[in-house]
Amino acid sequence: MALLEIDDLRVTYRASSGDMPAVRGVTLSVATGETVGIAGESGCGKSTLASTVLRLQPKNAEVGGTVLLDGQDVQTMRWGHLRAMRWNDAAIVFQGALHSLNPVQRIGDQIAEPIRLHDASVSKAQAAARVGELLEQVGLPSARAAAYPHQLSGGQKQRIMIALALACRPRLIVADEPTTALDVMVQAQVLDLLTDLVHDLGLGLLLISHDLSVLGTTCDRVLVMYAGRVVEEGPADRLFDHPLHPYGGALAAAFPRVGDPVARFAPIGLPGDPPDPRDLPPGCAFHPRCALGTDICTRTDPALEPLGIDRQVACLHADEGRDMKLLLAQRVAQRSQERLAQRAEATS
Amino acid sequence: MTPGTRDLLSARQLHVTFPGRGGRPDAKGVDGVDLDVESGEILALVGESGCGKTTLARSLLGLEKPSGGEVSYDGSSLAYDTRSLRSYRRRVQLVMQDPSGALNPRHSVYESVAEGLRIHRVVDAKRTAGEQVTETELVSRALSQAGLRPPERFFLNYPHELSGGQRQRVVIAGALAVEPEVIVADEPVSSLDASIRGEILALLLKLRDELGLSVLVVTHDLGLAWNIADRIAVMYLGRIVEVGTTEEVLSSPRHPYTRALLSVVPEIDQIEPIVLHGETPDPTRMPSGCRFHPRCPALLDGTAAEAGIEADCTSRQLPVLTAGGDHRAACWLPGRL
Amino acid sequence: MSAAEAADVPRLTPRQVTWRRRKDSFGRSWAEFSRHRSGLLGLTVLTFFALVALLAPVLADSDGLSRTTAAGEVLAAPTADYWLGTDEYGRSVLTLLIHGARVSLLVGLLATVISMVLGTVIGIASGFLGGRIQALLFRLTEWFLVIPFLPLALVLATLLGGSLGTVAFVIGVTTWPGTALLIRSQTLSIKERPYMERARVLGASKWHLMTHHIMPNVMPMVFANTTLTVAGAILTETTLSFLGFGDPNRVSWGTMLDSAFSNGALTLGAWWFLFPPGICVVLVVLAFTLVGQALEEVFNPRLRERS
Numbered sequence: 002m003a004l005l006e007i008d009d010l011r012v013t014y015r016a017s018s019g020d021m022p023a024v025r026g027v028t029l030s031v032a033t034g035e036t037v038g039i040a041g042e043s044g045c046g047k048s049t050l051a052s053t054v055l056r057l058q059p060k061n062a063e064v065g066g067t068v069l070l071d072g073q074d075v076q077t078m079r080w081g082h083l084r085a086m087r088w089n090d091a092a093i094v095f096q097g098a099l100h101s102l103n104p105v106q107r108i109g110d111q112i113a114e115p116i117r118l119h120d121a122s123v124s125k126a127q128a129a130a131r132v133g134e135l136l137e138q139v140g141l142p143s144a145r146a147a148a149y150p151h152q153l154s155g156g157q158k159q160r161i162m163i164a165l166a167l168a169c170r171p172r173l174i175v176a177d178e179p180t181t182a183l184d185v186m187v188q189a190q191v192l193d194l195l196t197d198l199v200h201d202l203g204l205g206l207l208l209i210s211h212d213l214s215v216l217g218t219t220c221d222r223v224l225v226m227y228a229g230r231v232v233e234e235g236p237a238d239r240l241f242d243h244p245l246h247p248y249g250g251a252l253a254a255a256f257p258r259v260g261d262p263v264a265r266f267a268p269i270g271l272p273g274d275p276p277d278p279r280d281l282p283p284g285c286a287f288h289p290r291c292a293l294g295t296d297i298c299t300r301t302d303p304a305l306e307p308l309g310i311d312r313q314v315a316c317l318h319a320d321e322g323r324d325m326k327l328l329l330a331q332r333v334a335q336r337s338q339e340r341l342a343q344r345a346e347a348t349s
Numbered sequence: 350m351t352p353g354t355r356d357l358l359s360a361r362q363l364h365v366t367f368p369g370r371g372g373r374p375d376a377k378g379v380d381g382v383d384l385d386v387e388s389g390e391i392l393a394l395v396g397e398s399g400c401g402k403t404t405l406a407r408s409l410l411g412l413e414k415p416s417g418g419e420v421s422y423d424g425s426s427l428a429y430d431t432r433s434l435r436s437y438r439r440r441v442q443l444v445m446q447d448p449s450g451a452l453n454p455r456h457s458v459y460e461s462v463a464e465g466l467r468i469h470r471v472v473d474a475k476r477t478a479g480e481q482v483t484e485t486e487l488v489s490r491a492l493s494q495a496g497l498r499p500p501e502r503f504f505l506n507y508p509h510e511l512s513g514g515q516r517q518r519v520v521i522a523g524a525l526a527v528e529p530e531v532i533v534a535d536e537p538v539s540s541l542d543a544s545i546r547g548e549i550l551a552l553l554l555k556l557r558d559e560l561g562l563s564v565l566v567v568t569h570d571l572g573l574a575w576n577i578a579d580r581i582a583v584m585y586l587g588r589i590v591e592v593g594t595t596e597e598v599l600s601s602p603r604h605p606y607t608r609a610l611l612s613v614v615p616e617i618d619q620i621e622p623i624v625l626h627g628e629t630p631d632p633t634r635m636p637s638g639c640r641f642h643p644r645c646p647a648l649l650d651g652t653a654a655e656a657g658i659e660a661d662c663t664s665r666q667l668p669v670l671t672a673g674g675d676h677r678a679a680c681w682l683p684g685r686l
Numbered sequence: 687m688s689a690a691e692a693a694d695v696p697r698l699t700p701r702q703v704t705w706r707r708r709k710d711s712f713g714r715s716w717a718e719f720s721r722h723r724s725g726l727l728g729l730t731v732l733t734f735f736a737l738v739a740l741l742a743p744v745l746a747d748s749d750g751l752s753r754t755t756a757a758g759e760v761l762a763a764p765t766a767d768y769w770l771g772t773d774e775y776g777r778s779v780l781t782l783l784i785h786g787a788r789v790s791l792l793v794g795l796l797a798t799v800i801s802m803v804l805g806t807v808i809g810i811a812s813g814f815l816g817g818r819i820q821a822l823l824f825r826l827t828e829w830f831l832v833i834p835f836l837p838l839a840l841v842l843a844t845l846l847g848g849s850l851g852t853v854a855f856v857i858g859v860t861t862w863p864g865t866a867l868l869i870r871s872q873t874l875s876i877k878e879r880p881y882m883e884r885a886r887v888l889g890a891s892k893w894h895l896m897t898h899h900i901m902p903n904v905m906p907m908v909f910a911n912t913t914l915t916v917a918g919a920i921l922t923e924t925t926l927s928f929l930g931f932g933d934p935n936r937v938s939w940g941t942m943l944d945s946a947f948s949n950g951a952l953t954l955g956a957w958w959f960l961f962p963p964g965i966c967v968v969l970v971v972l973a974f975t976l977v978g979q980a981l982e983e984v985f986n987p988r989l990r991e992r993s
Contacts, residue, residue, distance in 0.1 A: 042542040155398070184397040184569050189613035189624050211543045214572075214615040248544075255543040259575045259599050259614055266554060268576040270547025274512040290544075333551070410887060431891075438889035450880035455902045457707050464898070465888040505706055520884070527888065 003030040004071065004173050004205040005054065005091070011065035012049050012058060021278045023049040025229035026066070031173065031205040036196070038216035038237060039209045040252055041226035044275045047209045048096060050226075051177045054207070055087050070173065088115050091173040092166035096209075099158050099182065102150040108161055109146030112136075115168045135164040140194060156187035163194065173205040174198075180215060192219050213249075214256040217241030225249045228276050228286035231305055235312040243324060245314045247291045250325025263330045285317070292332050293318045357423060357563055358386040358409055358441065358531050362669065364417030365404050369633065376632040378404035379415075380587030385672040386531060391557055391564045393578035393595070395571060395610075399629045401587040406533050406567045411437055439469055442524035446536040448516035452508040458519050459504040462488045465527040487526060494560070495522035496552050514545035521552065531563045532556070538573065550577050571614050575599060583607050586640045587632060588669065593676030603678035603685045605647045638664040639681065647682060656682055718984045725980025731973035735966075739787040750781035751937060761949070761956050771958035773942070774949040782937050783962050789938035790967070793854050794920035800858025801919070802865060802912050809869025810904065814877060814896055824870070831863035839922070843931040850933050857922050865911055869904055876903050906985035913978030917971040924967050939963035 012024040024046040031037045041047045052058045053068050056075050068075045070091055075083070095101055103111055112135060113128040123131075133143035139160040150158060159179060166174050176195065180188040196219060199206050210216055216223050220237040225246060233246035244250040251271045257264030273290045276282060282289050288298040298317055305315040312321075365379040378401045386392050386409075396402045407413045409420055411427055411434050420427045422440060427433070442465075445451040452461050463484055466472060472484050492500035495518040508516055517537065524532055534553065538546040554577050556562045566578060574581050574595055581598045583591040583606065591604040602608045609623040625644045630636065636643050642662045647653045653662050658681040667679045668686070678685040719725055738745065749755060756776035764771045770779035812823035839856050846852040876882065876899070885895055926932055927940025928947075942963040946952075951959045 042544060185571070185610060185613055186397060186625055189622065193624060212615075213543070218615045251544050251547075255546050256615075257572050257576055259571050259611065261575075264572075264576055266577065268547040268550035268554070270549070270551060271544040272548065274514065274545075275542070333547075412883075412887065435889045438887065443884065443887040445880055445884060447880060451884045453881040453885075453899055453903070460704075464885065464890075468889045468891075468894060505710070523884070523888065 003032045004035075005029075005031040005207065006069040006072075007050070007054075007066070008069070009066040010050065010053060010068060012046070012053060013063045013065075014059070015061045015063055019279050022229055022281075023062070023278055024053075027224075027226070027229075027231050029224055029231070031207050033172065033205050034199060034203050035222070036199055036206040036208060036220045038220035038223040039207065039226055040211065040213045040216050040223055040249075041209075042211045042252075042275055044228075044278065045226040046229040046278075047226050048177055051093060051175050051207070051209055054173075054175050055091055055093055056083055057093070085119070088166075088171060089119055089169045090171055091175065092169070092171040094162050094166050094174065094176040094179050096178040096181070098162040098179070099155055102158060102161065104150050106149075107146065108148050108150065108153075112146070112161070112165050112168055115165070119169050131168070132164075135167055138167065138198070139164045140190075154187075155183055156190060159183060159187075159191050160194065163191075163198070167198070167202075171204070173207070175207045175209070177209045178211070179208070180210065180212070188215070195219065211252075212256055213241055213252045217253075225252065228281060229278060230286070230315065231313075232287065232315045233313065234305070239312070245308060245312060245319050245321065245323070245325065246316050247293050247325055247329075248287050250329050254326045254329050263327060267330050267333050269326075269329045269333055285315075292329060355388050355423075356385040356672075357388045358565070359421045359672065360384045360405070360409060360418065361421070361672075362418035363405070363408060363415050363420065365401075365408050365413055366416045374633040377401075377587050377635060378413075378632060379408060380632075380635070381418075381669040382584075382587075382589055383669055383672040384409075384582060384589065384592075386563050386565050388530070388563055389557060389561050390579045391553065391566060391577050393574035393581045394565060394567045394584060395569065395574055395581055396584035397569055397610075397629055399586075399632065400584040401632070402567045402584045403535060405584070406535055406565065409565065410441055410443055410533055435469075439527045440529055441531045441533065442527060442529040444517070444520055444524055444532060444534040444537050447540050448513060448520050449508065449540075451520050452516060454508055456507075457504065458492070458506045458508075458511075459488055461508075461519055462491050462523045462526050465523055469527055471527065488522075491522040491526040492519075494525050494556070495519070496548075497522065512545075513541045514548060517541060517549055518552070521549075521556075525556070525560075529562070531565065533565045533567070535567045536569075537566065539568070539570070546573075547576075553577060571599065571611060583610070586630065586635065588640065588667075588679060590641065590670075590680070591676075591678040592670055592672075597676040603676065603682075604641075604680050605645050605682075606641050607678070609646060638662055639667055639679075647680075653682070658682065715984055719980055722980035722983065724976045728973040728976030728980070731969055732977060735787055735791065735970055735973070738784055739791045742784050742788050746778070746781040746784045748785065750778050751785055753777065761951070761954060761959065763956075764958050770962055771956070773945060773959055779942075779959055779962060782942055783939070783966065786937045786939045786942055786963065787966065789850065789933075789936050790920055790923060790940070790970070793850055793857070793923045793938065794916050796851075796854035797857035797861070797919040797923065798912060798916045800855060801861045801915055802908060804858065804862035805865025806869055806904070806908055808862070809866040810873050810896055810900055812866070813870040813873025814900060815892070827863045827866045827870070830860070831867065833860075835860050836925075839926060840929070840931060843926060848931050848933050850936060853923055853926055853932060856926070857919050861915060861918060861922070865908070865915065868911060869908065872904050872907055873900055876900055907982075910978055910981040910985055913974050913981060917974035917978065920967065920974075921971050939967050 007027060007029050010024050010027045014021040014023055027050060029037060039047050049058060053064060054075065058064065064076050070086065109129065109132045112132045116128050116131055117123050132146050136143045136145055141157060141160055153161065180191055183191065192215065195206060198204060208216060208220055217237050223235065223237045223240045224231045225233040225248060227248050233240065233244065233249040240249065241253055244253045251269060254269035271290045276286055284299040284301055285303055288294040291298065301317060303315045303317045305313045308314045308319050309321045360382050363379050363382045367376040367378055369375045382405060394402045394406065404413060408415055411429065414429055422437065427437065466484055466487055471487065472482060475482050489500040492503060497503050497515065497518050511519065538549050541549060550573065553564055557564060566573065568574065578595045580593065581595050582589045583598065583604065585606050591598055591602065591607045598607060599611060602611055609625050612621060612623045623646050630643065639662045642648050645662065648659065648662050653659050661681040670677055670679050753775045758768050758772035758776040758778060760772065760774055760776050762768065762772045768778045770783065773779055773782060808823050808827060812820045812827065839860050842856045843852065846856065882895060882899060885899055923938065924940035924943065927938050928944045930944060932938060932941050946959045
C-alpha cells in the first residue's frame, strides 16, 4: 500500500463570479522512500493539489475523488483525527516559505512549537534537544536555534522550513517550490539535503516545481500538470530527456542543457498564456499554444493514455519516437528564418 | 576586443563601497572591476546573490556613484550632474526583474510607455529635426517592437489586467521608446513562468539582431546565458573572476568557482557535481589573498598545493581582470590569467 | 495583422485615451462603492443636505433671518406656520436650520480644502524630499500635532476675529497634521517601489516623480481621508460656534446651539430649538463618515491581478 494515494482528485473553487475548476481529475501515488515530482506553472492546480493532502484547501473549495494517506481518507476524516495526523504523518513545506517564519520569535521556539502541540507531555528540555537534532539533520549548527529569522540567509531559512516539516517525524513531505528564489548553489545544497533525508529517514517526498530540470535530477517519477490535469507522466530522467507531450517539451526546453548546440541562440517559449480555469478552450486545453495542434484538437479532450514503457501522455498526436525538444527548436529556427525571409522580401 | 566592434559601455577599476552603519565595517559591493560591453553584443553578468552584479549594473546605469574608478560611455567618462545623467538615460536603459512592481498600477500601458517620451520631450525634438511623428505613433512602435500586437489593443490596459509575460513586454517597450543603445536587463525572466521565459529571451535576441542593441543581462542562471549571451563575465564577491565567450567559459571553465557553478546546474552531466560548502561570505569581511580561497575546491582537494601556489591563494591579491576578448580567469593556477 | 484588421482597431489620441481611462476607472470605483449599503445611505443623506444648502434661498426666504423683522412669538413651540417653532427673536427655526446648513457645510468644506492642501503638500514633501527639508517639515508636523487643538483654535479665533473665513482658516490650520502624517507614511512606502526606480532610470526629475507617481498613488487615500476630515471640520465649526467663537452675523447650526443654550432652551424645554441643529450635525457627520469608510474600502490596495 502506498503512503499517499490520490485518486481522480477534483477541486473546484466556488465563487459568486463563477466556479473555478482548479484540479480536474488527477491520480498519483507516492510510496515510502519514493520521490515523485509535479511539474507545472502558476495556475495549473499544483498548489491546490498540495493543500488537499493535509486538507488545507480554502473553505470555498469543493473536493471530489479521494486523498488517502496511509489508507485513510484525509478529506473525510474526523477533525480530531486530522489534527493528530497533520504534521505527524505528513507535513508540507509551502511555497514562499522564506516569508513563513515569525520574525519576532527565535528559530528554536518556532520549531519546538509543533512538537509541543502534538505532545503536551514533552518538556522544554526534551523539545530543545529534538530541535538541536533537527537542525543538525538539515545541516545547520544546533546553536542556530537561538537566532532570529532575519539573521539567516535564504538558504538557511529554507533548511529551517525543512527542519520544521520534519519536527514530528512525518512519513510524507510535500514540498511546494522549495528551491524557487534560491541561488543555483544553494538550490543544489537544498536538493541534496532532501535526497539524503528521503534516503536516511525513509520518507516519501512529493516535490512540486516549475523547473523540470530540478525534478529531472531529484525525482523518481514526474507528472506534468496543465490546466488542472496531468498531461504527461513517467520516470523522471526519461521524461526530462525525452518528453512526449508538447507542453512537457516546452517545459523541458525552458531550462536548456548548457552545452546543447540546439539551444544556443534558440530560447524556446510558448506563445500566449496559461488558460483561465473559468474559461478553458474547447477540446484539449493546451491546443491554442500547441506546436502540433490540428483541427481535431479543438473538439476532443485527450485522456491520459499509456505510451511505450511506463509512460503516459494525454495528447492526440503523441508519438513515442518524436523528440519534442528538438521539434520545438526546429520550429523556432523555422519561424525566425521565415521572419528574416519576409523582411528581406519587404526591403527588396 | 573583437575587430569591427566598438566598446560602448565600459567600467575601469570600478569600486563601489557601501559605508557601514553604526560602526560596522564597509561593504565592498564592487571591488575592482574592468568591463566592456561592446556594441551589438549580449553580455551575461553571472553570479549568485551578494556577488555585486546588481551593484555593478546599477553603477553602469549611473544609479550608483562609484567610490573609485570610472564608468564611460562611447569613450567619454560619465558625469553625475543632473543634465548629463538625463541625456545618458536616452542611451542606456533598464529592464527590471519584477514586471509587476516595475509598472505603476495606476498608469495605463499607454502612459507607462509614453513616460520616457514625455520626460525627454522626444516628440518635440523629432519635430524640430523635421520628422513628423506623434506620440501615439512612437508608443505603437515601441509596443510592436516588444511583441505586443496590435499595439492599440493594449493602450488602455492596466498592469493587473495583463499576464506576467505581457507586463515584461510593456516594461521593455517603455525602455525601447527612448531609443537606447544599451539595455541592462536585471534577471529579466526569473519571476516569469517557465514557458514564457523563452519568449522574452527570444525578444531580447530579436532586439539585438534587428535594432543592433547591446544587452547586459544580469543573472544567476547559466542556462539563460547559454541561450542568448555572446560573452559571459562571472562575478564573485565584488570581482570578475572569469570572462570570455559563452562557449569558452561554459565548455571549458577555467576558474574553480565557475566549474563548481556549472557542475551543479541540473542539466549538466559532464562534470561531477561540486557542491560548495557554506554560504557566500560577507562583503564586509573579504578573505585575504584570493577571495574564493576559503571555499575553493582546488585548494581543499590539494590541486593548489600540487601546483605550488597555496601560499599565493591565501595571501596574494589577484590583479583585476582586464576587459578584452580573451578567455581569462582570476586564479593563481597556471595558465588562467 | 492585415490592413483590414488594422482599420477596425480605432486610433485614439492620447487625450481620448486618458478620458476613456478616467471614465472606466470611475465606473469601476462607483460599482465597487455601490456595493456598500452604508456608503450609499451616507451618500443619500449628504445629497439631501447638499440640496437643502444649495436651494436654501428657494426653500426659505432669507428675510426670515433678520432679527428685526421677525414676526413670530419668542421661543414658541411648533405650529402650522412655524414647523419647528421660533427662536429667541421670533424667527422660524426651520428657516435658520436651512440657512444654517449652508454655513456649516461651507465652512466645513473650506476648512477641509485648506487642511487637505496643506497636509498633502507637506506630507508628500516630507516623505519624498530628503535631508534637512524633510526633517524640518516632519518636526513641524509633529509640533503642530502635539499642541492641544482646542486651546490653539480658540486662541487663533480670538486673535483673528470671528468670521466665516477665519473659522475655516483656524480649523484648516489646526487639522492638517493628521493628514500630513498619513500622506507622509504612504509616500515613504511608495518611494521604495520598483516603478519609482524605473521612472528614475527613464530620466524623471524629482518633480516628475512627485506629480506623476506619488500623487496619483496617494490621492485615493487623500480622497477617503477628505470625507472624514469634512466630518471633523463641521463638528469643529459647530464646537467653535457653540463656544461663541463663530461669526456672530451668520447663522450656523453651531450658533443655533449656542443661542439655544444661552437662552435657556434647556430649562424652558424648547426642544424644537435645541434638537434640530444637533440632530442635523450628527446626521451630516455620520453620513460623511459612512461615505468615507466606504471610500476607504474601495480604494484599498486592489489585489485583482491575474495569476
